[in-house]
Amino acid sequence: MSNPVRNDIWPSIAIMVSSASWGLFWLPLRHIEESGIHALWTGPVIFAALAIVFLPFVFWRWRNFVAIWKDFIIAGVFTGTAFALYAVSLNMTEVVCALLLFYVSPVWSTILGLLFLGERMNINRLLGVVMGIGGLVIILGDGFSFPFPQKAGDWFALISGMCWSLGSFRLFQGGKSYIFEKTFSFVFWAVVVGAALAVLPLGIESDSPRLEQIQSVWIWIAGVTLFLIPASWMIIWPATVLSPARIGILFMAEAIAGITSAALLTDEPFGTREIAGTLLVIGAAIVEIARPPDPRQNKMAEKLPAEP
Numbered sequence: 001m002s003n004p005v006r007n008d009i010w011p012s013i014a015i016m017v018s019s020a021s022w023g024l025f026w027l028p029l030r031h032i033e034e035s036g037i038h039a040l041w042t043g044p045v046i047f048a049a050l051a052i053v054f055l056p057f058v059f060w061r062w063r064n065f066v067a068i069w070k071d072f073i074i075a076g077v078f079t080g081t082a083f084a085l086y087a088v089s090l091n092m093t094e095v096v097c098a099l100l101l102f103y104v105s106p107v108w109s110t111i112l113g114l115l116f117l118g119e120r121m122n123i124n125r126l127l128g129v130v131m132g133i134g135g136l137v138i139i140l141g142d143g144f145s146f147p148f149p150q151k152a153g154d155w156f157a158l159i160s161g162m163c164w165s166l167g168s169f170r171l172f173q174g175g176k177s178y179i180f181e182k183t184f185s186f187v188f189w190a191v192v193v194g195a196a197l198a199v200l201p202l203g204i205e206s207d208s209p210r211l212e213q214i215q216s217v218w219i220w221i222a223g224v225t226l227f228l229i230p231a232s233w234m235i236i237w238p239a240t241v242l243s244p245a246r247i248g249i250l251f252m253a254e255a256i257a258g259i260t261s262a263a264l265l266t267d268e269p270f271g272t273r274e275i276a277g278t279l280l281v282i283g284a285a286i287v288e289i290a291r292p293p294d295p296r297q298n299k300m301a302e303k304l305p306a307e308p
Contacts, residue, residue, distance in 0.1 A: 011238035012246070012289055016253040018234035021227065023099070023257025026090040027265070028224040035217040037209045043087025044194035045209060049225045050232070051187050057180060064181050072174055072182045078167030079236075080189025085160035087190075088197055092153025094262075099255040101154055103281070105161035106132055106248035112169045113245045128249045128288040135255075135280035138273055161248075168247045171239040183236045249288040252281045 032042045058065065089098040106129050113119035149155050171182060198208070214221070239247050256278055263270030 008242055008246075011241045012250055014234045015238040015242065015247060015250045016285065018231050018238075019251040019254035020257045021231050022235070023254040023259075024261055025087070025224075026098075026258060027261065028220050029087060029090050031220055032217050036213045037217070038198070038207060039092060040088055040194075040198035041209050043084055044191050044198060045214065046087075046221060046224055046228070047083075047187055047190040047194060049221050050228045051184070051191055053225060053229065054184050054187060058184055061180060064178060068178060068181070072170075072178065072185050075167050075170035075174060075182060076185025076189045077193075078163045078170065079186040079239075080167075080191075081193045082160045082163035082167055083186070083190045084194035084197060085156040085163065087194065089153040089157035089160065092156065093151045097151075097154055098157040099258045100135070100277075101149060101157035102161040102164070103132060103248070103252050103255055104158060105165045105251075106245055106284075108162050108165035109168065109244035109248040112165060113243050116169070117172075117243060119243060119245065124287045124290055125245060128284045129245075131280045131287065132249060132252055132284035135252075135277035135284070138277035138280065164251075165244055165248060168239040168244040171236065172242070172244055172247075174240060176237065176240040179233065179237050179240065182240070183232050186236060187232060246288055249284050252285055255281055 028046070029039075029042045032045065033039050037045060086098065086102060089102075110119075110121070110125060110129055114121060119125075149158050167186075174182070235251075238250075242250075259270065259274060259278060263274070
C-alpha cells in the first residue's frame, strides 16, 4: 500500500525557517531600546511600521475585510496579543527565559487538539511535548525543578505562549484562505495590544517615543520591517494548514536561534545545561515532523469561504 501524499511538508519547512528568523527578533528590539525608546514601546513601533507598509493592500482588499472580519478577528486578537507580550518579555527578562517560557505552548495546543480537533496522543506527539518541556526545565530550572516564572517578563512570555496556542487553533479552524487578511489582523492587534501595555498602569514607567528617537534608529526599524513582511506571512500561512500542536513544536526552532545568538552576542550563559536543553528541543521538532498528519483534522476544521 502506497504512502499518502504529505501535504504538510512545505508548511512545516516554512514555519521552521520563519521561526528560526524570529529567534533573532530580540536583536533589533534591544538595539531600538538602547536608543532611548522604552522596552514597552519597541514592539508597537516595529509592528506599526509593518502595518503602514500593509495599508495600500488593505485599501485594495477592503471588501474582504468587511465581508469576513468576524471570522478571523479572534485569531488576530490572540496572535497579535501573543507577539505583543512576547516582544515586551524579550526586553524585560533574559532572552533564554522569554524563549523557553513561550514554548510551553505545545502543551496548551495539544490539549486544544485533543479536545476540539479529534487528535490522538500518539508516541510522536507525546515525545515531542515531553522533550520540548524537558528542554525548558533543563535550561531554566535549578537542576530538574520546574522554573516557576518570577519576573513580569517571565509571566508575559508564558501568557504569550497561551495566546499563540489559542490563535493558531483559530487560524487552523479558519482554513487556508484570506491569508493576507489574517496576517494584517495579527499585525494590527500586535500594535493595539502593545500600545495598550505601554500606556496601562502596570507599575512600569514608560514614556512614549519621541520623533527624534525614532529617527535615530530608522534604519533598524526599516530593516526589521522588511524582514517581518515574509516572516509574518510564513507564520500565519502554516498555522492555517498545520495543527496547533505541530505549529507549537516546530516553532521551537526559534528558541535554538535565539538561545545561540544570545550566547554569542551577550553575556547570557550557554553551557552544558543549555546545550542539553537545546538538543532536546531539536529532537522534539524531529519526532513531530516524523508524525504523519491526521486526516480527520481537515474534516473537523471549519473553513472560511473561498477567496473570490
